[in-house]
Amino acid sequence: MLYTVTNLTDYTEASLVRAASELLEHLRAESDAVESAETWKLFRDRWIGRKNGILKQVRELWLNPAPAEIKPRVGVIYRDIELQIEDVIATQKKKYEAIAIFRKATSDIFLDATLPLDITLPGIHRPIGAEHPVIKTMNEIIGVFRNLGYSVEEGPEIETDYYNFEALNFPPNHSARDTQDTLFIAGQESKPPRDRLLLRTHTSPVQIHTMEKMRPPVRVVCPGKLHRNDAPDPTHSPIFHQVEGLAVDTNITFCDLKGTLDHAMKALFGSNVKTRFYPSFFPFTEPSADVQISCIFCDGKGARDGAPCRNCKASGWIELLGCGMVDPNVYGFVDYDATKVSGFAFGMGVERVAILKYGVDDIQLFFQGDVRFLEQFG
Numbered sequence: 001m002l003y004t005v006t007n008l009t010d011y012t013e014a015s016l017v018r019a020a021s022e023l024l025e026h027l028r029a030e031s032d033a034v035e036s037a038e039t040w041k042l043f044r045d046r047w048i049g050r051k052n053g054i055l056k057q058v059r060e061l062w063l064n065p066a067p068a069e070i071k072p073r074v075g076v077i078y079r080d081i082e083l084q085i086e087d088v089i090a091t092q093k094k095k096y097e098a099i100a101i102f103r104k105a106t107s108d109i110f111l112d113a114t115l116p117l118d119i120t121l122p123g124i125h126r127p128i129g130a131e132h133p134v135i136k137t138m139n140e141i142i143g144v145f146r147n148l149g150y151s152v153e154e155g156p157e158i159e160t161d162y163y164n165f166e167a168l169n170f171p172p173n174h175s176a177r178d179t180q181d182t183l184f185i186a187g188q189e190s191k192p193p194r195d196r197l198l199l200r201t202h203t204s205p206v207q208i209h210t211m212e213k214m215r216p217p218v219r220v221v222c223p224g225k226l227h228r229n230d231a232p233d234p235t236h237s238p239i240f241h242q243v244e245g246l247a248v249d250t251n252i253t254f255c256d257l258k259g260t261l262d263h264a265m266k267a268l269f270g271s272n273v274k275t276r277f278y279p280s281f282f283p284f285t286e287p288s289a290d291v292q293i294s295c296i297f298c299d300g301k302g303a304r305d306g307a308p309c310r311n312c313k314a315s316g317w318i319e320l321l322g323c324g325m326v327d328p329n330v331y332g333f334v335d336y337d338a339t340k341v342s343g344f345a346f347g348m349g350v351e352r353v354a355i356l357k358y359g360v361d362d363i364q365l366f367f368q369g370d371v372r373f374l375e376q377f378g
């Protein structure tokens with residue numbers, strides 16, 4: 001029942017003290033409910049409202065009618081009640097102001113900041129982010145070579161024609177440039193051709209940057225993003241990633257290249273995987289090869305469940321990367337002595353590795369940012 005002030009019939013000290021402490025008990029109990037500017041105002045008016053506040057009733061029902069000889073004592077009690085009420089009202093004001101500040105500061109956490117704080121409610125679930133599958137795969141590839149003692153180098157995504165082509169032994173106007181559908185930066189006609197800027201079409205230019213600043217022995221992997229003027233479809237993307245590799249030292253042979261890449265493929269796809277080196281051409285390596293791995297879907301048999309394997313077109317082999325022995329002409333561009341050093345290079349597409357490892361059937365999935373796809377790699 002809501003507290004009300006009643007007439008005092010008995011003005012003995014015991015009865016006065018009892019009445020006062022009953023009032024103060026209600027004061028404190030009611031003050032607990034204050035938690036906003038609105039509830040505080042109601043509380044304040046109920047206790048010290050000028051027209052009919054509880055304090056005014058105490059004056060009218062206890063103090064004014066008190067017999068003259070008791071009045072001073074009732075006055076002291078009245079004054080004490082008044083001070084305590086004012087104190088509680090001031091404290092409650094501070095409390096609701098602090099609550100308001102807290103609610104404002106946490107309003108992005110608590111969906112409804114007008115509700116009282118209930119710390120027993122379940123928290124808001126914040127999903128933990130995960131590495132993007134392309135970055136994850138890139139780091140896995142890098143990890144394999146780090147374990148072999150390779151370090152990591154990076155280069156710019158906007159390159160000059162010189163680094164992307166010329167120093168990699170693509171002579172001006174050579175038809176090998178046609179295999180890399182290049183996006184040139186517009187408006188550079190006044191520059192000499194080798195200084196013109198383009199979006200790098202492969203990570204191979206990082207080989208040149210590396211050899212310009214390091215003397216042999218060199219063992220580096222160069223991860224990065226590249227761009228080609230290709231229309232997007234399930235197997236093409238105008239942006240994709242490669243990891244380039246370069247090892248230059250004395251007496252490096254094609255055997256070292258084969259051993260290194262065979263090990264890397266087994267580390268990435270499992271120790272049962274076999275590798276095959278198929279003759280190919282790249283201007284910056286001689287000889288050059290495409291590396292194929294035995295099909296991981298049909299174990300190299302070319303058939304699965306009695307039907308030709310679609311992943312390797314029934315050949316039992318999947319082509320994965322390009323490689324070769326660094327062409328002596330390339331050493332000429334970076335001031336290495338081609339009669340003293342030899343080396344190998346390789347470049348692999350990261351999305352291609354990820355597609356095979358994770359059985360993804362559309363390269364576009366890597367670039368659409370659909371969380372339902374991405375969260376599967378967490």
Ligand code: DAH
Binds near residue numbers: 202203244323346348
């Ligand atoms: N840069 C080549 C490409 O994007 C891939 C490549 C082939 C890199 C042979 C190499 C290499 O380092 O030796 O098509």
